[in-house]
Amino acid sequence: MGVFIWHEWARFVSVFASVYGVWAGFWGLFFRKFFWDFVGGVRMNTATQKGIIPGANAAPFLAIIVTIPLIQILSMVIGIMILLVECPAPFMKKLPIYRSLVFRLMLLLVQAFLTVLFYQGTNAALYSLIAAIGYTRAVMKGEVMEEAKANRGITGAA
Structure with a gap:
């Protein structure tokens, strides 16, 4: 048996939660209800x-x-930010925010707080909390992303 890699699992849950959060924010613009x-x-x-x-x-x-619909718009923006961090373009992989699991954890907690307020976003809040628990476990175990090991400490020409 292999070792369970918490940050990879949390990444998949985070992508799902963020797509769900963006979609819920979109529907929340048309069907506005305080949960x-x-x-x-x-x-x-x-x-x-x-x-x-x-x-x-x-x-x-x-x-x-x-x-x-301020909360719905903010939850869509946070969801898109999380998707940009989780599924980055090649230039984004060199940034420190891509390597930081704690930054992802904080974004997920903000997304959970925003999406639990409106009716369509309650499932996205639950999935965001589950992903945040996965990232918390990864940080506690000291996991480091493979891509982060490769580009840590690389500087430009002096």
């Missing part, structure tokens, strides 16, 4: 209003998710 509206909300069943009406404590979230 946590049931916390403190009131159930209405009248002729004019049906369903859960969010409480007054959810007003800031409603403003940045329903009125202005």
Whole structure:
């Protein structure tokens, strides 16, 4: 049996979570719903209003998710950034952010925080947390990427 390589597994989960996050952000632009509206909300069943009406404590979230889809746009931007780091162009492989597993971990946690706020992004938040756990385990075990070993410490002509 071989050794399980945590950062490779986390990379695959991260790519899936980021693609899902971008897609969820796209759908969230058209179907805007604050996911946590049931916390403190009131159930209405009248002729004019049906369903859960969010409480007054959810007003800031409603403003940045329903009125202005800021959270959806930010989650799409973070998802694209993660995809650029996970599936890099050749010039990007020389940058220090490509080698850093901690940088990827932080981006995934930001993506999880943003996508859990709107309805379409809850699965992307769960997958992002799973990928973050994989990267955390890789950092704890001291794993280093193969590509990173090759280009560490290379400088230009002096």
